[in-house]
Amino acid sequence: MLLSRKADYALVAVRYLSGLPKGAVSSIDRIAQNASIPREFLAKILKELSGKNILESIRGAKGGYRLVLKPRNITYQHVIEAVDGPIYLNLCTEFGRSYCNKIDECEIHQFWLEQEAIFKRELSKQNFGRYAARAN
Amino acid sequence: MLLSRKADYALVAVRYLSGLPKGAVSSIDRIAQNASIPREFLAKILKELSGKNILESIRGAKGGYRLVLKPRNITYQHVIEAVDGPIYLNLCTEFGRSYCNKIDECEIHQFWLEQEAIFKRELSKQNFGRYAARAN
Numbered sequence: 001m002l003l004s005r006k007a008d009y010a011l012v013a014v015r016y017l018s019g020l021p022k023g024a025v026s027s028i029d030r031i032a033q034n035a036s037i038p039r040e041f042l043a044k045i046l047k048e049l050s051g052k053n054i055l056e057s058i059r060g061a062k063g064g065y066r067l068v069l070k071p072r073n074i075t076y077q078h079v080i081e082a083v084d085g086p087i088y089l090n091l092c093t094e095f096g097r098s099y100c101n102k103i104d105e106c107e108i109h110q111f112w113l114e115q116e117a118i119f120k121r122e123l124s125k126q127n128f129g130r131y132a133a134r135a136n
Numbered sequence: 137m138l139l140s141r142k143a144d145y146a147l148v149a150v151r152y153l154s155g156l157p158k159g160a161v162s163s164i165d166r167i168a169q170n171a172s173i174p175r176e177f178l179a180k181i182l183k184e185l186s187g188k189n190i191l192e193s194i195r196g197a198k199g200g201y202r203l204v205l206k207p208r209n210i211t212y213q214h215v216i217e218a219v220d221g222p223i224y225l226n227l228c229t230e231f232g233r234s235y236c237n238k239i240d241e242c243e244i245h246q247f248w249l250e251q252e253a254i255f256k257r258e259l260s261k262q263n264f265g266r267y268a269a270r271a272n
Contacts, residue, residue: 001137003226003248011244036236076247090139100172108147111212111262112139115255122251130243 001089007080009037010045014054014079018071018128027064045083052082072129077120087123089116137225143216145173146181150190150215154207154264163200181219188218208265213256223259225252 016035020026028046032039046065049055054074055065067074081087088094090112092103103109152171156162164182168175182201185191190210191201203210217223224230226248228239239245 001139001220001223001225002230003137005227008226008228008244015244036238087137089137090144091141092144094138102172107266108144108151115258118258119251119255122254126247 003080004084006041006045007084009035009042010049010079010083011076013037013042013045014049014067014071014074014128015131017055017065017067018074018131019133020066021133023066025058025062025064025066027062031065048083049079052078054079054082070129071132072127074128075124076126077123080123087116087120089119139216140220142177142181143220145171145178146185146215146219147212149173149178149181150185150203150207150210150264151267153191153201153203154210154267155269156202157269158206159202161194161198161200161202163198167201184219185215188214190215190218206265207268208263210264211260212262213259216259223252223256225255 012035013031016031017026026034028039028043031037031046032042035042037045046055047057050057050065053068056068057063057065077087086094090109091099092106092109093112093116097103100106100109148171149167152167153162162170164175164179167173167182168178171178173181182191183193186193186201189204192204193199193201213223222230226245227235228242228245229248229252233239236242236245
């Protein structure tokens with residue numbers, strides 16, 4: 001039931017960018033070094049985050065990535081789902097009746113629906129505001 | 137962040153056995169049929185559950201499996217961890233400093249520790265007593 005390594009790295013990368021002055025652009029090399037993420041894997045993650053309007057890519061000699069949103073407006077759920085897609089805790093909550101035709105009467109299914117709601121609520125309450133540079 | 141299919145099937149198998157009269161033995165075929173689990177996969181799961189003192193295997197023509205514990209004394213956590221090992225939500229909570237040497241100062245790590253504790257508490261509160269036959 002692990003978070004993917006990719007999503008974990010995405011959280012750490014966004015935390016690093018949140019600590020920079022507002023609008024600051026950081027190169028992939030710098031993010032990789034500061035957030036301790038393997039460069040090639042990071043490049044892929046940053047591209048996905050920019051496809052989901054969390055980051056934007058800046059071209060040129062001093063190019064790199066910067067946040068599109070204020071850190072306090074980016075949640076853990078937002079970042080995780082940007083790289084991994086919607087969060088599900090069990091196959092029955094992900095695929096519904098095509099996984100199991102008894103879900104409507106199943107208390108185990110109900111349990112997972114509830115846990116998923118609790119977990120996603122916690123993930124949506126956590127944002128990156130605490131990591132923001134003061135000027136943000 | 138999905139529960140494994142194996143653990144999901146284990147929960148469903150234990151629920152089925154919980155509904156039988158106390159001490160009743162059920163064949164693998166019967167469990168497979170009633171719990172809608174592919175037979176070979178189920179055989180592997182039942183073996184693992186019996187290795188963890190949740191079930192016991194009964195030999196002979198009328199052999200099969202039965203619960204060792206009362207349904208109300210078996211928790212979801214017990215069953216999931218019996219087939220999948222200890223539950224972790226992130227690599228940093230599973231592997232600690234060997235995954236990341238900054239965990240002591242990391243608020244994201246703290247978040248995962250807290251979520252893991254909440255989640256495991258919920259799993260340990262759920263038991264199979266509600267599925268038990270009245271005689272249990």
